[in-house]
Amino acid sequence: MVESCSEDGSSTMSRLSSEEEMKLMPVETFSNAPAYRTHNSQNPRKKWTILAISVVSFLLFLTFASIYGSDEVPKIEEEVEEPQFAEIRNISTYQEPERSCGKRDEAANMTIWNDVVNKTSNLTEDMFTIAIQTYKRPTQLKKTIQHLVENKVPSLYEIVVVWNEINVEPPSDFMSEHGVLVRYRRSEKNSLNQKFLPDPDYRTQGILLSDDDWNYNTTGDLEYAFQQWRRAGMHRLTGAFARCWTLNEVTETPIYSFNCKGQDTYSMILTGMAFTHISYLEYYHSEDEIMTSVREFVDESFNCEDIALNFVASMLTCEGPLLVLGKDKLDNQHASSGISSKPGHILRRRRKTIYPRFSSHTERLTLQQSSALQMSDHIPPPPPPAPPLPASLHKSQSTEPQLKLKVKSTPEACFYQPSKPPAQTDLSESPIGPYFVYGTLMDPNMLSDILGLEKxxxxxxxxxxxxxxxxWGRYPAMQEGPGDTEVNGSVYQVQSIAHAKRLAEYETNSYRVMPCHIHYTDGNKPADELGSIFMYVGNPRDLCDGEFDLAQWLKRMGRFSAS
Known part of the structure; x- marks a missing residue:
């Protein structure tokens, strides 16, 4: 087609003949240049050189950024991130849903709390220490210590007697037959705050605060209570005596309640027998202004130290305490004198001045309610509700509280069944001869101490x-096993019935002497012979898998191996 101009200047198109239309379009050529222009041979090298320089520069940039820029990014994050209170709850094996902690940051000193949690984090977690405070009650103290050391408590590390009779020399420290150190710590002054003093020689995170008259039964309940504290109570006070605050409907002031009558919740655990994490003791004796005021008040009134520690725990965790009861009755040495037995003790605790003194800002520092109860070693999560009331309550009432009915209606099989030791074997029948030993008795020094040997x-x-x-806790326990399993140990030749009796007394009724076939591995003769062994006869549910390390046990006990 060919474009032509019309008379009015507009363009028109006319079709050419088919031959003209099919002709090739003329191409302009030059005799002194190629029809297609290309770059010379050096241009591709320049391209690759530029590309290589770019890649190297990029890699160098990344390298410098990783070296010099890494410190800057965390700094920004640290400035943005707000500090948080350290949580002891994370140590417990039972994980609960976290609760809102209200205005804790307005009452508690986060820096002090986080420091003490970090300070105590390296202490032993799977054992506990008993701290007993005493003052002029030697008879009750002696009975209590005898009760605590007469049976082997697997996780008990040591017993510390807080000796508040400052003008009287305390007895000497001693080691029990079961390897538990009993030591006396002389107080600087007669103060109820001394029981909460974080002893620098404590080696455990768990501390059982105790008076010199009440205790869990040592045949199973004490160990059970400690394990329940580890499971669900490391961030709260855990014990056997629950107390409540009730509200006076007329004056709207809180009143200390001894018996929690008609209530399904409680807010305190008395520290006459309560497990606590050592961090709370550290914080209680810190330089925090509230703690200083609380300690001064306890010294002035010579009362209410247990209420104070409950306030501390509630303030730092925003959770209530944990009530743990054993199957057996609590051991009571029937102390006839003491602070709690003096006239006016309960009245002073009920005075409205106590509560505001501990909660000078009651909106920020209050006791938390709890309804948790631990009574069984078969506890489905979450921990079962229903804290029981003291057995002496409501005997004359026809209508019982709901929680007491819950406990009564619970099948017996659901409650904790501590191991019932067999009847004491007649020690006069204890055999003599070779004894296969596989635990603490493998230490010659321990054998010498038990048997009173001169050599x-x-x-x-x-x-x-x-x-x-x-x-069994930290001690080994022997059971029957498959025929092809082997256990290594040592053999000691018991020469007299008296020595056999002493060994049986050391092993307690949780073990019983049984016959066994011994194979010697020292290459001497005889190569094998019949002998005796202490077999575990306690509750098999109390056992766990693991290896007994004699050297580690001796180190923990502060003993030295003869080898």
Missing amino acids: EPKLRLAKIKGYSRKL
Whole structure:
């Protein structure tokens, strides 16, 4: 087609003939240049050089950014991130939903709290210390200590007696037959605050605060209470005596309630027998202004130290305490004198001046209510509700509280069943001869102490077949096992019935002497012979898998191996 101009200047198109239309379009050419222009041979090299320089520069930039820029990013994050209160709840094996902690940051000193939690985090977590405060009650104290050391409590590390009779020399420290150190700590002054003093020699995170008259039964309940504290109570006070605050409807002031009558919740655990994490003791004795005021008030009134510690725990965790009861009755040495037995003790605790003194800002620092109860070693999560009331309550009432009915209606099989030790074997029948030992008795020094030997006893290396060794707390426990299993240990030749009796007394009724076939591994003769072994006869549910380390046990006990 060909464009032409019309007379009025507009363009028109006319179709050419088919031959003209099919002709090739003329192409302008030059004789002194190629029809297609290309770059010279050096241009591709320049391109690759530029590309390589770009890649290297980019890599160098990333390298410098990773080296010099890494410190800057966390700094920005640290400035933006707000500090948080350290949580002890994370140590417990039972994880609960976290609760809002209200205005804790307005009452508690976060810096002090986080420091003490960090300070105590390296202490032993799987054992506990008993701290007993006493003052001029030697008879009750002696009975209480005898009760605590007469049976082997697997997780008990030591007993510390807080001696408040400052003008009287305390008795000497001693080691119990079960390897528990009993030491006396002389107080600087006669103060109820001394029981909460964080002893620098404490080696455990768990501290059982105790008076010199009440205690859990040591045949099973004490160990059970400690394990429940580890499971669900490390961030709260855990014990056997619950108390409540009730509100005076007329004056709208809080009143200390002894018996929690008609209530399904409680807000305190008395520290006459309560497990606590050592961090609370550290904070209680810190330089925090509230704690200083509280300690001064306790010294002035010589009362209410247990209420004070409950306030501290509630303030730092915003949770209530945990009530734990054993199957057996509590051990009571029937103290006839003491602060709680003096006239006016309950009245002074009920005075409205106590509560405001501990909660000078009551909107920020209050006691938390709780309804949790631990009574069984078969506890489905979450921990079962219904705290029981003291047994002496409501005997004359026809209508019982709902929580007491819950406890009564619970099947017996659901409650904690501590191991019932067998009847004491007649020690006169204790055999003499070779004894296969596999735990603490493998230490010659321990044998010497128990038997009163003048010379170091001789032991032979040996093994037994068809047995399995587990752990009962920190102590080994022997049970029957598959026929091909072997347990290594040592053999000691018991020469007299008196020595056999002493060994049986040391092992307690949780173990019983049984016959066994001994295979010696020292290459001497005889190569094997019949002998005796202490078999575990307690509750098998109390056992767990693990290996007993004699060297570690001796180190924990402050003893030294003869080897």
